[in-house]
Amino acid sequence: MRSLREFRSGKPSSYPDQSVYAEYACSEFGLAFQDIDGGTGFVVSVASKTRSIHFGAGRCSWYPQNNATASTLASDKYFTNKILERAGIPTLGGEYFFLHDRHRAHRPAGHEREDALEYFRKLGATAFVKPLQGSRGDFAQAVHDEVSLVRYFGEASRYYDSILLQPIVSGIEYRVFLLDDDVVYAARKYPPFLPGDGVHSIRDLLIAHNETLQSRGLSPASAMPDRDTSLDAVLPKGERWEIPGRMNLSAGGTMALEAPRAEAALSLAGKTAGALGLRVTAVDMFTDIGGDPLAIRVIEANSNPSIRLLEDSGRSDLILKIWRHTFSAMGLLGV
Structure with missing residues (x-):
């Protein structure tokens, strides 16, 4: 059997990570893997002797065991917060606002650009702002004055139609990846840096x-x-010169496999997944807020998380565990 590194070396750099992992898992589990998009890896099929299913890269979810409703709700950061707050789970809160006038007649009042500026002032003219349905840390940043916020409106509106404004909270950031009630791994996030x-x-x-x-x-x-x-x-x-703000891997941040100091953080991650109805999720959270390891707030929950960290950390066993869960949930493998 080829190693995961050998699978990676035989693919172009543009080949999606999850396609590499799916093919690797298929070779381990005796399933048939086929690229059906001319070698791009963006549309693939996986088949057992009795059943075949398809996966798509990019925006398509790699975790079909998450139902569409749960995944869609989790992709909206405001909806996520409302559901979690109702379940008694602490979040960063915040309010959503629209950047375009279109469809204004179909939405409630109080969520336009002028309302965002008023809310920003209530937060003390400093806030963390990000697209309501963004990913990979795109346009996620701290803003410290109204001029910068107005400039942000113009730049973000080229790509997004709504944003979330939140108070700035500082702590140690972790990601907890779960399959149902099982914590597969936890990782600490570190900010991007410039190497001198x-x-x-x-x-x-x-x-x-x-x-x-x-x-x-x-x-x-x-x-x-x-x-x-x-x-x-x-x-x-x-x-090193640290770049504060977002810590996403795609934005240059780093992660290391490491559990939070408080067991309560793992328990809260499990409650988050349960409240949202997600069978696969990566919960991002701040712990140690104000130096207290029990001061924890959920940032967001990802229904389609990347697992590149596991490859970089040499944990192909956990990649196989995740794909076994997926293939079993879809009836391609026995439980």
């Missing part, structure tokens, strides 16, 4: 970093004030 080379300024490194993000279809890490002379400093080789 002793030659280029922070400003130049940040420009290059943002160009890489934009080439991947993501918003830049932050606006760079022209008058901020601290950005002109040259980082010594080996020194």
Whole structure:
């Protein structure tokens, strides 16, 4: 049997991660895997002797054991918060607002741009803002004045029609991945950073970093004030300059397999999955808010989470565990 690394080496860099993992799992479980999109990996089939199902990459869910209603609700960060709050689960709260006037006649009052500015003032003119149905950390950032928020409206409205404004909360960020009631793994998240080379300024490194993000279809890490002379400093080789805010892997953040200090965080993740009706989910949360490990708030729940961290960490056994759950739920394997 080929290793997961061998599977990866035989595929183009654009081949979706989950297609690699699905093929790898099929070879382990005796199932037939077929790419039906000319080798792109974006539409594949998996078949047993009696049944065949299809998977699609990109926006398509890789976890069909999550029903469509639960997945759709979880993709809306405001709906997620309302459901979790009703279940007694602490969240970051916040309010949603629309960036376009179209369909205004079909929605309740109080959720337009002017309302967002009023809510922003109630938060003390500082907030964390992100698309209501965004992913990969795109356009997720802290905003500290009205001018910046108005600028954000214009930039985000090119790609999204609604946003969520939330109070800024600081803590240690974790992701907890669950299959039903079973915690498969927990990971601590760390912010992106710029590695110093002793030659280029922070400003130049940040420009290059943002160009890489934009080439991947993501918003830049932050606006760079022209008058901020601290950005002109040259980082010594080996020194790191952290980029605050989002910690998504796609945005340059890192994760390491590590459990939260408090067992209560894992229990809260399980309650989150149950409240949303998700059989597969990755729950993102802050712990240790204000230094208290029991001060925990759920950030969001992902119904279609990436598992690249497991490959990077050499845990192909957990990748196979996740795919066994998926294949069994779809009747391709015996329980």
